[in-house]
Amino acid sequence: xxxxxxxxxxxxxxxxxxxxxxxxxxxxxxxxxxxxxxxxxxxxxxxxxxxxxxxxxxxxxxxxxxxxxxxxxxxxxxxxxxxxxxxxxxxxxxxxxxxxxxxxxxxxxxxxxxxxxxxxxxxxxxxxxxxxxxxxxxxxxxxxxxxxxxxxxxxxxxxxxxxxxxxxxxxxxxxxxxxxxxxxxxxxxxxxxxxxxxxxxxxxxxxxxxxxxxxxxxxxxxxxxxxxxxxxxxxxxxxxxxxxxxxxxxxxxxxxxxxxxxxxxxxxxxxxxxxxxxxxxxxxxxxxxxxxxxxxxxxxxxxxxxxxxxxxxxxxxxxxxxxxxxxxxxxxxxxxxxxx
Amino acid sequence: xxxxxxxxxxxxxxxxxxxxxxxxxxxxxxxxxxxxxxxxxxxxxxxxxxxxxxxxxxxxxxxxxxxxxxxxxxxxxxxxxxxxxxxxxxxxxxxxxxxxxxxxxxxxxxxxxxxxxxxxxxxxxxxxxxxxxxxxxxxxxxxxxxxxxxxxxxxxxxxxxxxxxxxxxxxxxxxxxxxxxxxxxxxxxxxxxxxxxxxxxxxxxxxxxxxxxxxxxxxxxxxxxxxxxxxxxxxxxxxxxxxxxxxxxxxxxxxxxxxxxxxxxxxxxxxxxxxxxxxxxxxxxxxxxxxxxxxxxxxxxxxxxxxxxx
Numbered sequence: 001x002x003x004x005x006x007x008x009x010x011x012x013x014x015x016x017x018x019x020x021x022x023x024x025x026x027x028x029x030x031x032x033x034x035x036x037x038x039x040x041x042x043x044x045x046x047x048x049x050x051x052x053x054x055x056x057x058x059x060x061x062x063x064x065x066x067x068x069x070x071x072x073x074x075x076x077x078x079x080x081x082x083x084x085x086x087x088x089x090x091x092x093x094x095x096x097x098x099x100x101x102x103x104x105x106x107x108x109x110x111x112x113x114x115x116x117x118x119x120x121x122x123x124x125x126x127x128x129x130x131x132x133x134x135x136x137x138x139x140x141x142x143x144x145x146x147x148x149x150x151x152x153x154x155x156x157x158x159x160x161x162x163x164x165x166x167x168x169x170x171x172x173x174x175x176x177x178x179x180x181x182x183x184x185x186x187x188x189x190x191x192x193x194x195x196x197x198x199x200x201x202x203x204x205x206x207x208x209x210x211x212x213x214x215x216x217x218x219x220x221x222x223x224x225x226x227x228x229x230x231x232x233x234x235x236x237x238x239x240x241x242x243x244x245x246x247x248x249x250x251x252x253x254x255x256x257x258x259x260x261x262x263x264x265x266x267x268x269x270x271x272x273x274x275x276x277x278x279x280x281x282x283x284x285x286x287x288x289x290x291x292x293x294x295x296x297x298x299x300x301x302x303x304x305x306x307x308x309x310x311x312x313x314x315x316x317x318x319x320x321x322x323x324x325x326x327x328x329x330x331x332x333x334x335x336x337x338x339x340x
Numbered sequence: 341x342x343x344x345x346x347x348x349x350x351x352x353x354x355x356x357x358x359x360x361x362x363x364x365x366x367x368x369x370x371x372x373x374x375x376x377x378x379x380x381x382x383x384x385x386x387x388x389x390x391x392x393x394x395x396x397x398x399x400x401x402x403x404x405x406x407x408x409x410x411x412x413x414x415x416x417x418x419x420x421x422x423x424x425x426x427x428x429x430x431x432x433x434x435x436x437x438x439x440x441x442x443x444x445x446x447x448x449x450x451x452x453x454x455x456x457x458x459x460x461x462x463x464x465x466x467x468x469x470x471x472x473x474x475x476x477x478x479x480x481x482x483x484x485x486x487x488x489x490x491x492x493x494x495x496x497x498x499x500x501x502x503x504x505x506x507x508x509x510x511x512x513x514x515x516x517x518x519x520x521x522x523x524x525x526x527x528x529x530x531x532x533x534x535x536x537x538x539x540x541x542x543x544x545x546x547x548x549x550x551x552x553x554x555x556x557x558x559x560x561x562x563x564x565x566x567x568x569x570x571x572x573x574x575x576x577x578x579x580x581x582x583x584x585x586x587x588x589x590x591x592x593x594x595x596x597x598x599x600x601x602x603x604x605x606x607x608x609x610x611x612x613x614x615x616x617x618x619x620x621x622x623x624x625x626x627x628x629x630x631x632x633x634x635x636x637x638x639x640x641x642x643x644x645x646x647x648x649x650x
Contacts, residue, residue, distance in 0.1 A: 159625065278493070
């Protein structure tokens with residue numbers, strides 16, 4: 001919005017626009033911070049006040065003496081008064097300390113840092129594949145609505161959208177990795193590297209094929225439908241008639257004129273969809289034993305390790321809030337029509 | 341109302357008009373092939389779920405009462421094979437439809453009621469509640485937006501993990517996380533209804549907030565809510581299976597997600613026992629797809645309808 005390379009406009013108008021833009025940014029920042037604060041408070045009370053004592057939940061089904069229980073309580077600071085616990089937790093978050101895992105007896109932040117790389121790799125690749133596939137097929141479908149290609153793409157997308165993510169992953173394992181399906185043992189059933197000879201790029205790619213396919217298959221449908229419907233809206237626009245009247249070929253009209261405009265809503269959606277990507281990552285990593293944050297979350301659920309689950313809850317919510325903020329801030333740069 | 345000679349009551353013209361509108365909606369809907377196919381599939385599934393006690397012997401679904409031997413491939417005795425305890429997979433899937441559908445419907449009911457309440461209140465008081473109303477409306481939408489931003493699955497799983505295990509918890513966990521989208525939609529629709537002259541007329545005649553919301557806004561937003569409900573059931577059924585798969589479902593009941601979780605923990609996946617995990621997943625996909633088709637057909641019908649002057 002305040003591009004230094006842009007030609008300077010009239011001084012008064014410029015500062016007015018800048019002020020408006022700054023106010024817009026400040027407003028969005030404040031909203032995001034308020035959301036974040038609400039998440040922090042909600043996470044604390046969700047995992048403490050609701051019925052179910054963390055220590056009891058942790059030791060459920062095991063022989064634990066009352067003394068051991070007290071010991072655990074003291075260790076995790078659960079014997080402190082509630083306000084003291086909250087203060088420790090909130091101050092810890094300011095120092096990026098997400099709490100302590102009851103299960104691993106380690107700071108959650110360290111566990112997160114260990115697992116962040118694989119998750120970013122998986123989620124990034126999966127999102128990239130889903131976005132390019134969705135945009136490409138959505139353009140195809142939306143440009144000729146009602147055509148056989150449109151109907152086929154829409155039907156397939158709706159089917160994949162209706163399929164539970166984790167089941168698609170299980171299906172791929174049974175068919176392509178279990179050794180009893182149609183192509184026995186083509187891909188590994190899970191993990192990120194082979195115990196023997198792992199670590200090479202090729203090996204990692206081989207382990208990524210099925211998880212990435214699963215993630216992309218479930219998410220691309222939404223991008224396809226959005227791209228299709230926003231292209232449909234542009235189809236009747238006057239500027240397309242003008243472009244055609246200039247004698248441009250149909251493919252050029254689509255590529256140069258219609259698609260760039262139809263892309264805008266889809267771009268926002270890519271940012272706003274991070275919540276769905278988080279869900280996808282949890283499920284896909286669980287199914288494929290991918291050593292990332294999603295699997296960490298699952299392992300915390302199984303115990304249940306509420307310290308870990310709470311830390312990851314805050315982390316996931318914070319990352320979604322951050323992406324929403326980015327979407328809000330980036331959108332006016334892309335689309336001059338909504339500039340504040 | 342079919343007794344033509346009865347003295348028409350004060351409300352009967354409105355009722356007749358509504359009934360006619362409903363009939364027109366049904367007629368328009370019947371023209372959508374995909375929507376009708378979805379509806380037929382749904383009715384079939386519901387009948388199957390209701391008739392399950394006639395088709396399946398519940399005793400054979402317990403681990404001890406299993407009629408077959410473990411991992412029998414599909415054959416004459418067991419059309420879809422058996423699981424690791426020797427139970428018939430077909431029976432499990434038929435029985436599982438009961439919990440999966442029930443949770444799907446109940447969770448949708450929770451979220452639709454919540455979403456409609458919040459949406460109508462936010463829309464109505466924002467449009468005609470004065471200054472206090474605008475503050476209330478803004479507060480409601482802030483809360484809605486906040487829920488909308490939270491990652492749904494993470495919140496649902498966290499709720500299900502801290503509450504005591506059980507079907508009610510699953511219903512609550514899903515219902516409390518998927519309502520914000522409904523609230524936003526209903527609020528937008530409420531604002532559209534509130535700007536109509538007949539609402540102003542009702543207010544001018546002395547209709548209070550409750551009267552306007554119940555008698556004018558609610559009927560006006562009902563079609564949109566119906567379409568949204570249909571789409572939400574699909575989401576809820578998938579969410580139920582996901583929660584069960586992550587191990588925070590109700591372990592004492594048989595549901596489609598629960599069967600898949602059992603298949604995975606029993607190691608059926610990596611040893612390629614395809615008949616154990618394909619049927620429940622296909623069932624989920626088929627039911628979710630049917631609901632989605634119905635919802636999309638409803639949306640298309642509602643959008644195509646000309647705005648009737650009232």
